[in-house]
Amino acid sequence: MSSSTSLFEVRNLEKHYPINRGLFNTEVGRVRAVDGISFSVERGETIGIVGESGCGKSTAATSMIRLEEPTAGEIDFRGEDITEYDEKELRRFRREVQMIFQDPDSSFNPRMNIGNAVAEPLIVQGFDDEQRRRAIVGDLLERVGLSADDMNRFPHEFSGGQKQRIALARALAVNPSLLVADEPVSALDVSIQSEVLRLIDRFQDELGLAVVVISHDLGVVQEICDRVAVMYLGEFVEVGPTEELFTDPQHPYTRALLSAIPTPDPTERGLGVELTGDVPEPSDPPSGCRFHTRCPEVIPPEGIDLAQDTWRSVLHLRKQVIADQVDLESIAEVGAIEAGDEFGSMDEVEAEDIDNDRLIGWVRQEYELPNQLGDTSAEQTLSQALEELVSGQQEAAAETLTERFETVCERQDPETRSLSPDHRVACHLTDDSVVGSTDSENEYRRQLSSPE
Amino acid sequence: MSRESSDQSAADPADSSTAAADGGVADARFEDVDWDRIDSVNRGRSLKSRIWLTIVSIWATAFGGTLFVRYVMGDSILSERLGPLQDALDPTVVEAIPLLSLNDGWVSFPVVGVVELHNWLWWITLAGFVYYGALPLYENPRMTRYYWRRFRKNKAAVISGLFLVVIFLIGFVGSRVTSQPEPEAGLDGIPPVGISTESYNVGPAGQKVADCAGGVCTGTWEYPFGTTTSGEDIFLGVIHGMEISMMVGLTATAASLVIAAGIALVSVYYGGWIDEIAFRWVDIQLTFPAFFLYLLLVYSIGGSMFILILIFGFIEWGGGARLMRSEALQRREEPYITASKAAGANPLWTMRKHLLPNISNTIITYASLSIPSIILAEAALSFLGLGDPTMVSWGQLIADGRDNLANLWWISTIPGIFLFLTVLSFNFLGDALRDAIDPRHEGAE
Numbered sequence: 001m002s003s004s005t006s007l008f009e010v011r012n013l014e015k016h017y018p019i020n021r022g023l024f025n026t027e028v029g030r031v032r033a034v035d036g037i038s039f040s041v042e043r044g045e046t047i048g049i050v051g052e053s054g055c056g057k058s059t060a061a062t063s064m065i066r067l068e069e070p071t072a073g074e075i076d077f078r079g080e081d082i083t084e085y086d087e088k089e090l091r092r093f094r095r096e097v098q099m100i101f102q103d104p105d106s107s108f109n110p111r112m113n114i115g116n117a118v119a120e121p122l123i124v125q126g127f128d129d130e131q132r133r134r135a136i137v138g139d140l141l142e143r144v145g146l147s148a149d150d151m152n153r154f155p156h157e158f159s160g161g162q163k164q165r166i167a168l169a170r171a172l173a174v175n176p177s178l179l180v181a182d183e184p185v186s187a188l189d190v191s192i193q194s195e196v197l198r199l200i201d202r203f204q205d206e207l208g209l210a211v212v213v214i215s216h217d218l219g220v221v222q223e224i225c226d227r228v229a230v231m232y233l234g235e236f237v238e239v240g241p242t243e244e245l246f247t248d249p250q251h252p253y254t255r256a257l258l259s260a261i262p263t264p265d266p267t268e269r270g271l272g273v274e275l276t277g278d279v280p281e282p283s284d285p286p287s288g289c290r291f292h293t294r295c296p297e298v299i300p301p302e303g304i305d306l307a308q309d310t311w312r313s314v315l316h317l318r319k320q321v322i323a324d325q326v327d328l329e330s331i332a333e334v335g336a337i338e339a340g341d342e343f344g345s346m347d348e349v350e351a352e353d354i355d356n357d358r359l360i361g362w363v364r365q366e367y368e369l370p371n372q373l374g375d376t377s378a379e380q381t382l383s384q385a386l387e388e389l390v391s392g393q394q395e396a397a398a399e400t401l402t403e404r405f406e407t408v409c410e411r412q413d414p415e416t417r418s419l420s421p422d423h424r425v426a427c428h429l430t431d432d433s434v435v436g437s438t439d440s441e442n443e444y445r446r447q448l449s450s451p452e
Numbered sequence: 453m454s455r456e457s458s459d460q461s462a463a464d465p466a467d468s469s470t471a472a473a474d475g476g477v478a479d480a481r482f483e484d485v486d487w488d489r490i491d492s493v494n495r496g497r498s499l500k501s502r503i504w505l506t507i508v509s510i511w512a513t514a515f516g517g518t519l520f521v522r523y524v525m526g527d528s529i530l531s532e533r534l535g536p537l538q539d540a541l542d543p544t545v546v547e548a549i550p551l552l553s554l555n556d557g558w559v560s561f562p563v564v565g566v567v568e569l570h571n572w573l574w575w576i577t578l579a580g581f582v583y584y585g586a587l588p589l590y591e592n593p594r595m596t597r598y599y600w601r602r603f604r605k606n607k608a609a610v611i612s613g614l615f616l617v618v619i620f621l622i623g624f625v626g627s628r629v630t631s632q633p634e635p636e637a638g639l640d641g642i643p644p645v646g647i648s649t650e651s652y653n654v655g656p657a658g659q660k661v662a663d664c665a666g667g668v669c670t671g672t673w674e675y676p677f678g679t680t681t682s683g684e685d686i687f688l689g690v691i692h693g694m695e696i697s698m699m700v701g702l703t704a705t706a707a708s709l710v711i712a713a714g715i716a717l718v719s720v721y722y723g724g725w726i727d728e729i730a731f732r733w734v735d736i737q738l739t740f741p742a743f744f745l746y747l748l749l750v751y752s753i754g755g756s757m758f759i760l761i762l763i764f765g766f767i768e769w770g771g772g773a774r775l776m777r778s779e780a781l782q783r784r785e786e787p788y789i790t791a792s793k794a795a796g797a798n799p800l801w802t803m804r805k806h807l808l809p810n811i812s813n814t815i816i817t818y819a820s821l822s823i824p825s826i827i828l829a830e831a832a833l834s835f836l837g838l839g840d841p842t843m844v845s846w847g848q849l850i851a852d853g854r855d856n857l858a859n860l861w862w863i864s865t866i867p868g869i870f871l872f873l874t875v876l877s878f879n880f881l882g883d884a885l886r887d888a889i890d891p892r893h894e895g896a897e
Contacts, residue, residue, distance in 0.1 A: 112809070122485075167791075
């Protein structure tokens with residue numbers, strides 16, 4: 001236990017859930033809920049893990065303290081690998097690490113009174129002295145703002161905020177050195193949130209408690225965390241000091257999350273990035289950078305120089321064509337309506353009756369593409385693909401688009417690199433060997449770093 | 453806890469309480485627990501649980517020994533198949549053990565003598581009720597008062613409970629201080645006290661006992677419930693029937709509850725192949741109707757109370773296990789189960805303190821359905837003459853009067869009323885118990 005080791009260190013933690021099908025329960029796939037995350041927590045430090053719903057935050061929380069067995073990875077606590085622990089050692093470890101849960105209503109056994117619930121960690125750890133146990137529980141309840149007399153009452157008699165404070169008391173009963181809080185306040189009213197957060201903060205200062213806060217709410221994280229890890233689809237895309245990450249986000253996903261924080265100042269519009277679509281299925285994550293399907297800053301292939309929003313539109317079209325989701329009929333109908341009387345009755349409009357050039361124009365309109373792309377070689381490819389599309393050769397169009405518009409983001413998994421000792425990011429944009437090989441890409445990067 | 457006080461606490465001004473909490477944190481240290489000392493202390497069980505374990509092991513040894521001596525060492529279908537091994541096994545070795553003796557193939561114990569097979573089960577059931585039911589209530593008077601306050605809100609259930617306690621006590625004590633009613637020639641057809649009947653219904657000896665004048669006989673206190681067609685005292689029959697009904701209902705239900713809850717909790721907690729095997733077995737078991745299995749045994753080895761309890765207690769738990777499993781499956785996903793794991797609780801603790809109390813609704817509902825239906829099944833089997841011929845039960849008495857309903861109506865009616873009230877009381881009681889032990893339920897107003 002030298003002073004150089006962190007209190008808690010997670011290396012390449014993975015948690016996969018097998019998908020079993022059929023008569024013999026054969027494994028047909030895996031949900032990669034957590035796919036190789038690494039971080040460390042020092043004594044007294046607060047780490048935040050943020051991400052959208054379904055990105056694997058909660059699974060990370062439960063598997064990092066072995067409430068669920070991790071699939072792979074190393075977890076060191078005070079320099080000891082807890083994945084090697086046997087049952088007895090694990091029980092000792094549970095004294096040091098406690099957890100609080102998202103939903104205060106269901107994290108208490110409705111048939112156990114509060115006194116027993118708070119005392120539970122002590123009892124199961126073998127603390128037999130009932131008198132002293134009651135004293136500890138009473139003291140804890142008072143510290144979280146309730147009264148010792150509440151011991152005999154049942155969970156349903158308390159409000160959500162009170163229950164979350166009791167949950168904190170329960171977690172602190174064994175005097176742990178690490179607290180994992182999974183969405184500790186997201187089920188609470190905003191007015192009560194800060195109260196609970198303040199309480200966690202106070203205890204942390206007093207007890208030198210290290211805290212891992214899991215949240216989808218960047219506001220919460222900003223308020224109490226020293227460092228933040230941004231999680232996307234089972235991986236950390238960026239880890240850094242809160243201050244630095246909030247003022248100078250390096251990963252497009254972090255930028256998107258930050259821009260989603262509502263601000264009371266109407267003149268401050270954030271970074272204006274908006275994410276569309278859902279998080280992809282973790283059972284079949286996208287190739288390369290997992291974020292590329294939704295990334296607003298996908299790197300164009302070498303030699304193609306387009307404005308970012310046009311490039312984004314091209315990618316969107318490409319995705320739809322590959323998935324065969326371009327509905328020419330409805331595009332034709334919409335186009336016909338906008339064109340007015342010329343086409344007579346709406347019912348008679350069929351995609352194939354319409355002149356190809358005209359239909360291509362409508363498709364461009366639908367996908368917000370200009371009639372002429374700024375880059376000649378890109379334009380060539382696009383018009384060829386559209387030609388193929390409207391003449392019914394969807395597969396050929398898909399092939400054309402895939403071949404020419406393939407980006408490094410979908411080809412290559414970005415490496416995690418350190419920008420400073422404790423700021424790490426996994427994005428091709430920060431990699432000079434990827435971006436910066438040509439003038440156009442340098443220009444592109446310059447554009448991004450100074451919007452407008 | 454009244455509703456007003458809970459509302460008030462929920463509305464506690466958040467600001468003031470936080471201020472108090474913050475202040476508290478600043479000036480106090482956490483209690484330092486010396487975990488090393490706690491780990492080093494070898495935690496034994498409490499005296500109470502050691503006594504209970506001793507009782508259970510003595511019971512299991514004695515009961516197992518009795519069965520072994522009688523059916524493996526002694527003559528039975530089983531021992532006939534043992535061949536040469538059987539010759540080596542001689543039941544008379546029992547005589548060599550101090551305090552024990554052999555009585556007609558059965559082991560005879562000091563004080564209690566030969567214990568009938570069904571009584572082995574009945575006694576351990578009663579002991580279980582004391583240890584898991586009465587003792588905790590006695591030890592936690594505060595909790596007992598709390599449950600009682602909630603329970604007594606349901607008047608029908610209180611009356612039912614009282615009725616059942618009386619039935620149980622009279623039956624339990626009565627059938628030990630009185631002998632079973634014996635048929636007596638000529639004593640037949642005496643009406644209950646205060647009831648008159650034509651004297652030709654009453655046997656010659658009975659006419660002397662009853663108050664007979666002018667062709668009409670009136671019952672007297674000597675046979676308060678009258679007598680059957682074979683001259684058995686119905687009053688004694690009802691008392692003995694009380695114990696039998698209680699014994700069959702409670703013992704068989706207790707056995708099936710313990711098995712069902714155990715299987716359900718273990719398979720839900722561990723899941724996987726344990727769950728798979730346990731519940732495929734339940735599927736298979738549910739294809740044997742207990743009733744017909746019992747009939748089969750009655751015809752092959754003869755009916756007895758022990759076999760009846762065995763069949764209803766050890767074969768009929770499948771349905772209950774399924775209900776409990778489905779309830780427990782929902783509970784298993786609750787965060788409080790994870791919280792308990794995170795606290796370092798072992799599986800047994802989690803199952804006992806978290807899963808079990810939260811499926812108690814299902815358990816009590818199942819028990820309140822199972823007890824009456826087993827009591828009724830026993831009565832039905834006795835009515836059909838398939839019960840234990842050595843014991844007088846309500847079903848037998850009812851059967852006795854079925855041919856003379858017009859004249860000797862009391863023979864069927866009196867035990868019938870007791871049967872009816874007992875079954876009804878168990879149903880009322882089940883409802884009220886379920887509400888009383890659920891803290892979220894404020895109780896029937």
